[in-house]
Amino acid sequence: MNIAHVERKQAFRYMCLPSEPDAHFLEMADKCEKMLLSAVKPNYVYRVFPIESTEQGISGGGLLLRGNDIKEHLKECSQVVFLCATLSAGADRAIRQSSAFDILSGMMTDAMANALIEQVCDKAEQEIFATFPDNYFTWRFSAGYGDFPLDTQADFLKVLNAEKRLGVTLSENDLLIPTKTVTAVIGVSETPIPKGKKGCAICNLSEKCPYRAKGVHCHD
Amino acid sequence: MIDFSSFLVLDGGMGTLLQEKGLSLGGVPEVWNLEKPDIITEIHRNYVKAGSDVVYTNTFGCNRLKMARTGHSVQELIQSAVQNARNSGAKYVALDIGPIGQMLEPTGTLSFEEAYDIFREQIEAGNDTDLIVFETMSDLLEVRAGVLAGKEHGNGKPIFVTMSFEENGRTFTGCEIPAMALTLEGLGVDAIGVNCSLGPEELVPIVKMLCEWTTLPVIVKPNAGLPDPVTNTYNFTAEKFGECIKPFVEMGAVIFGGCCGTTPEHIQKLTETLSRLSPVERNPVIPSAVCTANHTVIINQPRIIGERINPTGKKRFKQALKEHDTDYIMNQAIQQIDAGADILDVNVGLPEIDEVEMMQSAVKAIQGITDTPLQLDTTDPIALEAGLRIYNGKPIVNSVNGEEKSLATVLPLVKKYGASVVGLTLDENGIPKTADGRFAIAQKILNRALALGIRKEDVYIDCLTLTASAEQEGVMETLRAVTRVKQELGLHTVLGVSNISFGLPNRELVTRNFLTMALYAGLDLPIINPNTESMVSSVRTYKLLANIDKNAVDFIAHYGNDTAPALKxxxxxxxxxxxxxxxxxxxxxxxxxxxxxxxxxxxxxxxxxxxxxxxxxxxxxxxxxxxxxxxxxxxxxxxxxxxxxxxxxxxxxxxTETVNRGTIVLATVKGDIHDIGKNIVKVLLENYGYQVIDLGKDVPLESVAEATEKYHAPLVGLSALMTTTLPSMEGTIKLLNERCPWCQTVVGGAVLTADYAEKIGADFYANDAKETVDIAKKVFGN
The missing domain is CATH 1.10.1240.10 (Methionine synthase domain)
Incomplete structure (x- = not known):
């Protein structure tokens, strides 16, 4: 897949820079964006499964989805989409390379990669929405949110065959590698879903979130 | 021995067939070797009936990491898998090895040495097979670890490697086709090719390129087309699959099979197609080239070797080596690449340091941030082998010379690791004064290399630059030797250029003019300081004038907007x-x-x-x-x-004075690989004059304690970004309290809070880099 530009305003926001920063930063942004886009190979895979109720809880594709938060998230849904999107190991390399040149460039490249992986997820979502034009969808819920355990990742990747199809692996501590990789569960429903917000209550970072401190949301 | 003069048929997919027999999506196929051996043997047997000469054991993920939770050892699973495959009556049984499933450093946390050991265990367990196959590989460094383990523990069994490419001709980790071919043919693999990821149609240009870059038998093992994301079914029927391998036969591929979505039926159709065809002979001409996994440099025109990673005559560099400051070395690498270097010489020898360890650290550090091929420059054969072992790609060895001892130690290493080599035209009697004398040594080095099976294209001769101030009459002899070596032996040439002007005024002027003369005499690989703009511009100008830079494209790209580049x-x-x-x-x-x-x-x-x-x-x-x-x-x-x-x-x-307001050990804790925050803290602390011992990311608990002991550091900074790695932070603090009671700890990272820091026993919590500096000032009282 091709993405021509990084959503810079998002990247600047992640860095706590104004949306129109000084020329010095803009020049750096040009360089980092060019380097990042030439280094990455964004890609995604997804699969769709009916949601099944078992004695232990709900599951999709034979994968048990543990915890109350994911159950709540999918309560209106009959099917579930498992999505994995990655920028590839090239992103990690680009961040290392720019950090070695200058730590600020490293930070800028990192922020841009964070913006870019969201763009890739958005593109994947558009494709999914187009595949099911008559359905409604929840927002993307990831392992590690609320009480949806992070150790779901291993089986999640297996169900998607993500290692073979995307080159995505898991470290001993269940960290996704390449690091600029996202896995998400999207619920599919036949009826409109109340537009739930990505809640702060289940976020691990809520205690010290700079956005929350200012009374806004990270996804605004 | 396997006969490559006729076609060899491999088997097809295993995973999808097992799922049809009831294996769950997240299930572990390898366990069925023990639990359902009959099913496994039946699948193998169906492939044999369909025409497979070789069946792959059901051991794709059978390594100690992936099998950890199965309750079975790698040995028992592999041995049963081999037995199941043997029971099918196949002509050959191949030990199948897939990717480890965790990424190697620096993107992941697995070390090269661990990867090697994981493969060694698999290879020893699968000793009773006829060949070893690495398939679906993406990371060339991981493949190198596997192939070396295969060569060193596989009792001489043939080794096949297939990697998975995407439509852009690269694997997931960015490895390109020429780099795969150069590196693996160099390592002495028996056949190479592609499997998985794409269907036969998408693989056509990829296999075509591979056939142009290797003299080895080529393997094609595609998926049955592409999978549907909703139904997960593959779109090629057996008939279509059988037909579409024809173009690969025409290109010269001789080993065929199927991957995901293929069945015995697909293999049967494939066998039928092959029975109507004959292998096509290939005679590819592989150029002189060196590479990293992601980038190949063909020596078909002058290429600049940057000389700056070398402590000779550089006090600041020596200091960096003594302090194990790899950041400094990485910076030198980036500067030279930005300035125009195509290859980097790496010399990290200094009497008072451990050169073997430093060579590995430097190669790992530089390869972590650049794609530029390296030239490993050392006189210590142990340091040389240490560097060659972990180098990701095909490097240059600098150097061998005409002395018997050098030929006998260096050339076997060049052969084993598949490198190129620089041959210095000197021997036991020193440097011959005449061009003829140096030519004779060049010839001797070439003959010895050829006798070991090193290709002529991989031998580069250095006719040695003497200083014009001391041996003025020698300058033209060097250039005459360059011309003879190039024309009569047909070898590429290399010269350390800067030496020419030693002891003279206006060195740059002398060096630059000698460089141009040498290029005209036939120099291919000038070793220069690319940070001196006039050196790089001389090479670019030469390429323009010698009609190498066609239509002056490169020259105009660099100087088109610049009227006087040298006067900046x-x-x-x-x-x-x-x-x-x-x-x-x-x-x-x-x-x-x-x-x-x-x-x-x-x-x-x-x-x-x-x-x-x-x-x-x-x-x-x-x-x-x-x-x-x-x-x-x-x-x-x-x-x-x-x-x-x-x-x-x-x-x-x-x-001898250095700036040091106090020593601080910094680490991103075990299991965590997010180190940007820690790096920011490091820069700020160093700015304030603190000596920072940066242990990097994913640092074992013991390493933090060892470094704190070694430097008797009063302050240790630990960072963690993920909730899952907080326990290692707690463990590190606990260990520090036991072993280094004098030190204080400061912790930080996205998921940490002051309360949590207190709970895990940290002395300080820092919300950002600035706060860390304030804490350091407090601890050190400055």
């Missing part, structure tokens, strides 16, 4: 700006230039204490007040880094 002033050398304003404005080059000017009249420590630190304090206080944000603070820190580098260089040249 150094950045702000005459600046009237103060150091404080340069730091505040985040101007690194200016800060460095101003500091150099100040050093002419002011004591270095005075600059640090009265100008640099107050400027940083001001930026820090603006940050705390919310006047500026983190990026601006870091921007100032970067500029201060430029000033500090100037001071360090000055001190290493003028005194």
């Amino acid at each position: 002033p150094p950045p702000s050398a005459q600046s009237t700006m103060s150091l404080e304003s340069a730091v505040t404005a985040g101007l690194k080059a200016e800060a460095s230039a101003i500091t150099k000017q100040l050093l002419e009249t002011i004591d270095p420590m005075e600059i640090v204490n009265t100008q640099l630190i107050p400027a940083l304090d001001k930026a820090g206080s603006d940050f705390e007040k919310g006047k500026i944000f983190l990026p601006q603070l870091i921007s100032s820190a970067s500029a201060a880094q430029g000033a500090f580098e100037a001071i360090k260089t000055y001190l290493s040249e003028h005194s």
Whole structure:
């Protein structure tokens, strides 16, 4: 897949820079964006499964989805989409390379990669929405949110065959590698879903979130 | 032995067939070797009936990491798998090995040595097979670990490697086709090719390129087309699959099979197609080339070898080596690449350091951030092998010479690791005075290399530059030798150019002109300082005039907007700006230039204490007040880094004194690989004159304690970004309390809070880099 530009305003926001920063930063942004886009190979895979109720809880594709938060998230849904999107190991390399040149460039490249992986997820979502034009969808819920355990990742990747199809692996501590990789569960429903917000209550970072401190949301 | 003169048929997919027999999506296929051996043997047997000469054991993921939770050992699973495959009556049984499933450093956390050992275990367990197959590989470094384990523990069994490419001709980790071919043919693999990821149609250009880059038998094992994301079914019928392998036969591929979505039926159709065809002979001409996994440099025109990673005559570099400062080395690498180097020479030898360890650290560090091929430059064969072992790609070895001892130690290493080699035209009697004498040694080196099976294209001869001031009559002899070696032996040539002007005034002028003369005489690989613009521009000009740079495309790209490139002033050398304003404005080059000017009249420590630190304090206080944000603070820190580098260089040249307000150990804890935050903290601490021992990311608990003991560090900084790695932070603090009771700990990272820091026993919590500096000031009382 091709993405021509990084959503810079998002990247600047992640860095706590104004949306129109000084020329010095803009020049750096040009360089980092060019380097990042030439280094990455964004890609995604997804699969769709009916949601099944078992004695232990709900599951999709034979994968048990543990915890109350994911159950709540999918309560209106009959099917579930498992999505994995990655920028590839090239992103990690680009961040290392720019950090070695200058730590600020490293930070800028990192922020841009964070913006870019969201763009890739958005593109994947558009494709999914187009595949099911008559359905409604929840927002993307990831392992590690609320009480949806992070150790779901291993089986999640297996169900998607993500290692073979995307080159995505898991470290001993269940960290996704390449690091600029996202896995998400999207619920599919036949009826409109109340537009739930990505809640702060289940976020691990809520205690010290700079956005929350200012009374806004990270996804605004 | 396997006969490659006719086609060899491999098997098809295993996973999908097992799922049809009831294996769940997340199930472990390898366990069925023990639990359902009959089903496994039946699948193998169906492939044999369909025409497979070779069946792959059901051991794709059978390594100690992936099998950890199965309750079975790698040995019992592999041995049963081999038995199941043997029971099918197949002509050959191949030990199947897939990717380990965890990524190697530096993107992942697995070390090369661990990867090697994981493969070794699999290979020893599968000893009773006829060949070893690595398939679906993406990371060339991981493949190298596997192939070396296969060569060293596989009892001489043939080794096949297939990697998975995407439509852009690269694997997931960016490995390109020529790099795969050059590296694996160099390592002595028996057949190479592609499997998985794409269907037969998409693989056509990829296999075509591979056939052009290797003389080895080529393997094609595609998926049955592409999978549907909703139904997960593959779109090629057996008939279509059988037909579409024809183009690969025409290209010269001789080994065929199927991957995901293929069945015995697909293999049967494939066998039928092959029975109507004959292998097509290939005679590819592989050029002289060196590579990293992601980038190949063909030696078909002058290529610049950067000489700056070398401590000879450089006090600042020596100091960096003594301090194990790989950041400094990485910086030297990046500067040279930006300036135009195609290849980097790496020499890290210094009597007082462990060169073997340093060679590995330097190669790993440089390869972690660049794609530029390296030339490993050492006189120590142990350090050389250490570097060759972990090098990702095909490097150059610098060097062998005509002495018997050198030929006998260096050339076997060049052969084993599939490198190129520089041959110096000197021997037991020194450097011959005449071109003829050097030519004779070049010939001897070539003959010895050929006798070991090293290709002629991989031998580069250095006819040795003598200094014009001491041996003026020797200059033209060197150039005559270059011409003869190039024309009569047909070898590529290399020369360390800078030596020519040693002891003369206006060295740059002399060196530059000699460089042009040498290029005209036939020099392919000038070893120069690319940071001197006139050297690089001379090479570019030569390529233009010699009709290599067609239509002057490269020349115009570099100089099209520049009327006098050589006359550019150094950045702000005459600046009237103060150091404080340069730091505040985040101007690194200016800060460095101003500091150099100040050093002419002011004591270095005075600059640090009265100008640099107050400027940083001001930026820090603006940050705390919310006047500026983190990026601006870091921007100032970067500029201060430029000033500090100037001071360090000055001190290493003028005194034994170093800037050190206290030693701090920093680490991103075991299991965590997010280190940007830690790196920011490091830059800021160094700016304030603290000596930072940076242990990197994913640092084992013991390593933190060892470093703290070794440096008797009063302060240790630990970072963690993920909730899952907080227990290793707690464990590290606990171990430090036991082993290093004198030290205090400061912790930080996205998921940490002051409360949590207290709970896990940390002495301090820092919300950001600035706070870490304040804590350091408190701990060290400065």
